[in-house]
Amino acid sequence: MKKALVLGASGGMGDALVRELAKRGIEVVAFARNNRKLSALFGHMADVTIMGGDARNEHEVEEAARDVDVIFHTVSVPYTEWIEGHPLIMKNAVQAAQKNGAKLVLIDNIYAYGRSSGALIGEDATRQPHTKKGRIRLTIQQMAEEAHASGIPTMVLHFPDFYGPNAHNTILSHTLQAVLAGKRAMFVGNKSVQREYIFTPDGAKAAVELALRGDTYGERWNIPGSGVVSGHELIAMIREQTGYTKSIGTVTTGMIRFLGLFSRDMREIAEMMYLTEEPVVLSGAKYEARIGLLSQTSYKEGLRQTVQAMKIGRMTDD
Secondary structure: OOOOEEEEEOOHHHHHHHHHHHHHOOOEEEEEEEHHHHHHHOOOOEEEEEEOOOOOOOOHHHOOOOOOEEEOOOOOOOOHHHHHHHHHHHHHHHHHHHHHEEEEEEEEOOOHHOOOOOEEEEOOOOOOOHHHHHHHHHHHHHHHHHHHHOOOOEEEOOOOOEOOOOOOOOHHHHHHHHHHOOOOEEEEEEOOEEEEEEEEHHHHHHHHHHHHOOOOOOOEEEEOOOOOEHHHHHHHHHHHHHHHOOOOEEEOOOHHHHOOOOOOHHHHHHOOHHHHOOOOOOOOOHHHHHHOOOOOOHHHHHHHHHHHHHHHHHHHOO
């Protein structure tokens, strides 16, 4: 791989992918709608070409993909736009890969697996989504599989919830933003439940390693985080990192459902709250058997780096 395109480069995993690719000496096209944000993130990086555009526009995606070897699709859209947005963006990514002779890597989440059995989830687990958004994710995974069958080397990577530098629109980031602003913070979900999160630089390392190999396409890969951790444990680490002493409340499923009576955004979130009570935890056994040890930054260190980056970002904004 000499040149790669990252669709959704201004997002948490997109940002980490751009940096990991550049670190390996790979030329990168960083594509997202917010050109100003792209410039702030990557304007100082010599091997990164910034390209503002909309992933819903097939011509803009095809132009961005010119002469690239691999396309990383990490675009997300608001929940309320998933039904039309995600299949369209996936179609554009597949077409761009086909027209430019590129490979395609889909950065995906865990929604398509549906409810957890309580055991670690391997790639051979049956995908039985019981939510609307889970079915949408399964649809675009199937589009990736169909693209591979038609001759476009494609793979699907499953990740748990993200956290990390520049991963702003995540469950943990909302808690951290309130903490750093000195406001009353809230934690989403039962604090006693052991859940899984992935530090975005770790996820990017695994994704790039898989993309560099020729025998990994045409498959799905699970990339777990650094084990499971409870909300209570995370909050203790956050307090240690920040000196925050105020109480941190709990956002419950009942609260979200009540707010959903008045807000479509909250109704969409309520559908996925089962993951805060019945976490899907990924197995990395396939990756470690075929590729090697996963990079797994401890939650304590990952939070330290995330908090540091957020503090720098707040100073820059000010």
